[in-house]
Amino acid sequence: MPTLSDRHAIVGEIGPTHLRFAVADIDELAMDHYVNFRTADFDSIELAVDAYLTSLQNRPAKMSLAVAGDIAGGHARLFHRPWSFSAKQLQNAFSIPTVRLMRDIEAVSRSVPLLTQHDLLQIGGAISPRVGPKAILLVERDVEVAAAVPVGPGWGTLLGRAGDISFGAEDGDELLVLNIMRRGPARIALRNVLTSTGLASLHDALRQHAGLGASTWGVSEIIEAASAEEPDPYASETLRRFTTWLGRFAGDLAAAYGAEGGLYLAGSLSNDLRNVLTEGTFAASFTAAGGPSGFASTVPVHIVTASNVALRGAALALS
Numbered sequence: 001m002p003t004l005s006d007r008h009a010i011v012g013e014i015g016p017t018h019l020r021f022a023v024a025d026i027d028e029l030a031m032d033h034y035v036n037f038r039t040a041d042f043d044s045i046e047l048a049v050d051a052y053l054t055s056l057q058n059r060p061a062k063m064s065l066a067v068a069g070d071i072a073g074g075h076a077r078l079f080h081r082p083w084s085f086s087a088k089q090l091q092n093a094f095s096i097p098t099v100r101l102m103r104d105i106e107a108v109s110r111s112v113p114l115l116t117q118h119d120l121l122q123i124g125g126a127i128s129p130r131v132g133p134k135a136i137l138l139v140e141r142d143v144e145v146a147a148a149v150p151v152g153p154g155w156g157t158l159l160g161r162a163g164d165i166s167f168g169a170e171d172g173d174e175l176l177v178l179n180i181m182r183r184g185p186a187r188i189a190l191r192n193v194l195t196s197t198g199l200a201s202l203h204d205a206l207r208q209h210a211g212l213g214a215s216t217w218g219v220s221e222i223i224e225a226a227s228a229e230e231p232d233p234y235a236s237e238t239l240r241r242f243t244t245w246l247g248r249f250a251g252d253l254a255a256a257y258g259a260e261g262g263l264y265l266a267g268s269l270s271n272d273l274r275n276v277l278t279e280g281t282f283a284a285s286f287t288a289a290g291g292p293s294g295f296a297s298t299v300p301v302h303i304v305t306a307s308n309v310a311l312r313g314a315a316l317a318l319s
Contacts, residue, residue: 008060009315012065013066016081020036021033022308045083066108071103075101106157108138108313111313112136124300124301131260133150137270164190180205200217203222223273243277255296
């Protein structure tokens, strides 16, 4: 198969529910040959990559993948799927000389400093951000954090592990609900609260707290029920509490990073909740979380609406 110039690369976003691939111009960040596969349709990363490569007439000699999982020593382990693979493994399988693996939050944080107003929806804070660190909060099936930090003429990235942070209650009512969500003696971590599974668990906890049975609703059903002509009270309360908690953590994150350059909410769940996040509950909680200094009220808050930010970041990692 013929190869493209060394300024082109296969870029991918590897997640537990979806696999997105494209051919990227590393310099212009233009994307072509975009596909979106279901992860469940493949038994391994090799089969997914092979399916994509067979659709290309010309094959780039570079590949960069943003993985929703752990990366260590060139090895990747995908969250919520029994997939593990290495850069060397993909190099050998497909004769691609350069293969780069990174966490999805790293790819997103690489993209954030280059986003334009067309990629964002501002939902709070100052109109014009100051020059300074940009905090990124990726909310999907997992919750991940990072900061993009000015370094000379460019940007560096600091990656965190928010999913392992404990989540605490602010009052007795919250403690009762969180105890139901905990389902055991262990501490409750952010990954069990500020994620899509956490939102569904919160809905079930509120129903059980009221003496009702758990539902089988996921995110889309809860959002639909809360926005119905006659809103479901437990769905509405679920969204109110979730956005309050998300705003609280986002405000703390902005303060911890000194995010004068803004707080950026990325990921599918942030976009699913776009209408809810603009209603004011999130903004009030975010501002209060910044403490008495009023710092959080000055931080611009954006939802990243562009769907290909991880693919852009994967391309930037090769530039």
